[in-house]
Amino acid sequence: MKILVCISKAPDTTSKIAFKDNNTAFDENGVQFIVNPYDEWYALVRAIELKEAQGGSVTTITVGGADNDPIIRKALAIGADDAIRVDMDAKDAFQVANEIALQAKEGGYDLVLCGKETINNNGGVIGGMLAELMDAPYVPLATKLEVNGSTAEITRDIPGGEEVLNAELPLVISAAKGMAEQRIPNMRGIMAARSKALNVVAPSGTEANTEVKSYALPPAKGDCTFIDAENPEELIKKLHEEAKVI
Amino acid sequence: MSVLVFVDHQNGKASKASLEAVGYAKKVADQLGTDLAAISYAGINADGGIGAYGANRLHVASNVSVPDSGQLAKAVEAAASAEGADVVIFSHDDLGKAVAPRVAVRLKAGLVTGVTSMPGDGLEVTKNVFSGKAKAMVSYKTDKKVISILPNAFGMMPNETTTEVKEFSPEVGSAGITVKEVNTTASDGEIPLPEADLVVSAGRGMKGPEHWGIIEDLAKELGAATACSRPVSDIGWRPHHEHVGQTGVAIRPTLYIAVGISGAIQHLAGVNGSKVIVVVNKDPEAPFFKAADYGIVGDAFEVVPKLTAALKSFKANH
Numbered sequence: 001m002k003i004l005v006c007i008s009k010a011p012d013t014t015s016k017i018a019f020k021d022n023n024t025a026f027d028e029n030g031v032q033f034i035v036n037p038y039d040e041w042y043a044l045v046r047a048i049e050l051k052e053a054q055g056g057s058v059t060t061i062t063v064g065g066a067d068n069d070p071i072i073r074k075a076l077a078i079g080a081d082d083a084i085r086v087d088m089d090a091k092d093a094f095q096v097a098n099e100i101a102l103q104a105k106e107g108g109y110d111l112v113l114c115g116k117e118t119i120n121n122n123g124g125v126i127g128g129m130l131a132e133l134m135d136a137p138y139v140p141l142a143t144k145l146e147v148n149g150s151t152a153e154i155t156r157d158i159p160g161g162e163e164v165l166n167a168e169l170p171l172v173i174s175a176a177k178g179m180a181e182q183r184i185p186n187m188r189g190i191m192a193a194r195s196k197a198l199n200v201v202a203p204s205g206t207e208a209n210t211e212v213k214s215y216a217l218p219p220a221k222g223d224c225t226f227i228d229a230e231n232p233e234e235l236i237k238k239l240h241e242e243a244k245v246i
Numbered sequence: 247m248s249v250l251v252f253v254d255h256q257n258g259k260a261s262k263a264s265l266e267a268v269g270y271a272k273k274v275a276d277q278l279g280t281d282l283a284a285i286s287y288a289g290i291n292a293d294g295g296i297g298a299y300g301a302n303r304l305h306v307a308s309n310v311s312v313p314d315s316g317q318l319a320k321a322v323e324a325a326a327s328a329e330g331a332d333v334v335i336f337s338h339d340d341l342g343k344a345v346a347p348r349v350a351v352r353l354k355a356g357l358v359t360g361v362t363s364m365p366g367d368g369l370e371v372t373k374n375v376f377s378g379k380a381k382a383m384v385s386y387k388t389d390k391k392v393i394s395i396l397p398n399a400f401g402m403m404p405n406e407t408t409t410e411v412k413e414f415s416p417e418v419g420s421a422g423i424t425v426k427e428v429n430t431t432a433s434d435g436e437i438p439l440p441e442a443d444l445v446v447s448a449g450r451g452m453k454g455p456e457h458w459g460i461i462e463d464l465a466k467e468l469g470a471a472t473a474c475s476r477p478v479s480d481i482g483w484r485p486h487h488e489h490v491g492q493t494g495v496a497i498r499p500t501l502y503i504a505v506g507i508s509g510a511i512q513h514l515a516g517v518n519g520s521k522v523i524v525v526v527n528k529d530p531e532a533p534f535f536k537a538a539d540y541g542i543v544g545d546a547f548e549v550v551p552k553l554t555a556a557l558k559s560f561k562a563n564h
Contacts, residue, residue, distance in 0.1 A: 011376075013377075013492070013511060013512060013515075014511055017376045017379045017380050019380070037493070038493075092356075093347075093357070094350070094351075094356070094357070097347075097351075119376070119377050119492065119515075120375060120376055120377075121375055122359075122360055122373075122374060122375055122376075122377060122378075123359050123360070124338075124343050124359060124360075125343075125346070125347040125350070125357055125359055126347075127347070128315065128343065128344055128345070128346065128347025128348050129347040129348070129350065129351050129357075131315070131316070131347075131348065132316075132319060132347065132348035132351040132352060133351055135316075136422070137314070137315075137316060137422025137423050138315050138316070138344060138348070138422070139344070139423060140315075140340070140343045140344045141340060141343065143486075153426065156340075157486065157487050158340070158428070158430070159430075159438035159439065159440065159441075159487070160430045160431060160438060160487060161428070161429045161430030161431050161487065162428075162429055162487075163425060163427065163428045163429070164425075164426040164427045164428075164429075165423045165424065165425055165426060166423065166424045166426050167422055167423045167424075168422070171422075176493075177486075177489075177493040177494065178486065207387070208387065209350070209354075209355070209356035209357070209386065209387055209388045210356040210357070210358055210384050210385065210386055210387060210388075211384065211385050211387055212382045212383070212384050213370065213383045213384065213385050214382070214383045215375070215380050215381065215382050215383075216380065216381045216382075216383070217379075217380050217381075218378075218379075218380070218381065221536075221537060221539075222539070224525070224535045224536070224538040224539065224540065224541045225539065225540050225541070226540075226541045226542070226543065227540060227541070227542050228542075229542050229543060229544025229545075229548070229549050230552075232542070232549060232552045232553040232555075232556040233556045233559075233560070235524065235540055235542065235553065235556070236553070236556050236557055236560045237560075238540060239501065239522070239524070239540070240560070240564075243501075243521075243522045243539065243540075245444075245500045245501040245521060245522045246444075246468070246501065246557075246560075
């Protein structure tokens with residue numbers, strides 16, 4: 001089975017969020033970048049588990065500049081076999097999806113996995129766009145994935161429970177918590193990753209469909225009003241009269 | 247050129263998230279000086295309740311019976327074409343996340359998801375980024391536009407009208423997915439977490455699953471849904487679907503009461519859209535107090551029953 005995993009770079013979850021250039025760009029100064037957690041912990045690790053159990057290969061794909069190479073090497077250290085990087089500074093999800101779809105079609109993958117969303121753009125659209133561009137079924141927010149020959153069984157959460165779906169390969173899946181456990185790369189993996197292939201390819205020249213005009217931080221939160229633990233009536237009163245939520 | 251809105255349904259009725267999207271779409275239609283059409287699929291009963299939110303017409307793809315994103319995208323495209331719709335609106339809920347990206351590709355439309363504002367004059371919209379820690383203003387470069395709104399960001403906007411229901415059978419091919427089984431553990435009358443206006447949530451401070459009774463009592467008295475922090479669902483004290491936070495469900499209730507949750511940044515990312523946050527924690531240094539509107543420093547096992555009792559007497563007097 002040939003598996004393609006979409007990997008994106010994201011600021012560490014504890015990063016200070018600030019903007020520059022008149023609030024038109026994210027200020028990367030002092031920010032540490034990681035593999036987007038949904039891509040790494042769930043999509044990539046499940047892909048590696050499937051390969052270990054059934055054979056085949058795991059290729060990662062990233063759309064971005066050379067500044068993505070450290071996170072790509074980490075994915076290789078965790079256990080991906082090789083990597084593709086489409087060398088472009090994408091402006092929106094459609095550009096990213098289109099570049100990945102071109103590579104996915106050329107490579108003839110059976111399964112394409114991505115995280116449910118990135119923690120910086122929170123779009124959650126790459127998987128769906130990819131599926132449409134590849135004319136493949138798509139199941140977002142999967143919490144379990146099993147593959148049996150040419151059929152996949154996918155579990156996903158629904159309000160108050162879960163549902164189990166079947167779909168034929170080739171298939172696109174977005175991964176949510178539950179699909180796999182995080183793996184920490186070991187020294188052997190890190191050494192091996194250095195000699196694995198990271199193929200840099202040129203972009204196709206697709207245009208973006210949307211454009212971020214500016215960013216803004218939310219207004220600062222007011223101070224917390226403390227209420228005496230002996231007097232919860234006061235809280236009820238404030239929720240009713242002041243906050244007007246009950 | 248109408249505005250088109252996608253409607254999901256459960257038990258024959260439009261979902262709450264869909265009704266919110268219909269209300270939003272009606273405002274967009276008013277803004278553009280046009281009317282509002284809706285698209286749904288087999289299983290919706292009559293208009294599913296969307297007439298109360300301003301939809302003039304509902305197209306029901308009677309040949310699509312499972313929520314297959316590939317088939318639904320083709321049905322939405324057919325309805326958009328029949329209506330000449332250049333603006334298509336979704337709720338960014340579980341089905342919207344599957345269908346909207348496919349529709350955007352089919353229509354060659356720009357797509358913005360998780361939208362938290364009404365469109366501006368040039369239909370530019372605002373969305374949450376960095377897991378709720380910032381907002382981005384995004385403009386479209388395409389003639390056709392797909393807007394997917396963040397659930398609970400707008401609330402319900404009733405707008406009584408009469409919806410004309412039309413069944414059609416668009417060319418959608420075969421379904422790419424089949425539903426093998428559905429397992430729900432929620433009892434009847436339980437409020438689905440993503441739709442809840444009021445949420446009572448608890449964490450490791452509860453010391454064990456056997457202590458959840460006081461949380462459930464408070465939630466019941468309030469008419470709230472229950473939720474929990476990640477460690478609590480990871481150790482199996484509570485079901486996974488109750489886990490709110492960055493890796494769990496992201497919610498935006500009007501009131502979020504957090505009991506015995508320290509307030510790790512990953513938890514805050516899932517609840518920072520809440521209108522009002524109340525934190526009960528015995529540790530006055532708990533980071534959650536920095537994000538709270540109201541705080542009580544105290545032992546949950548004493549504070550929560552008192553709060554439930556106070557709420558009971560408040561309700562008796564109002």
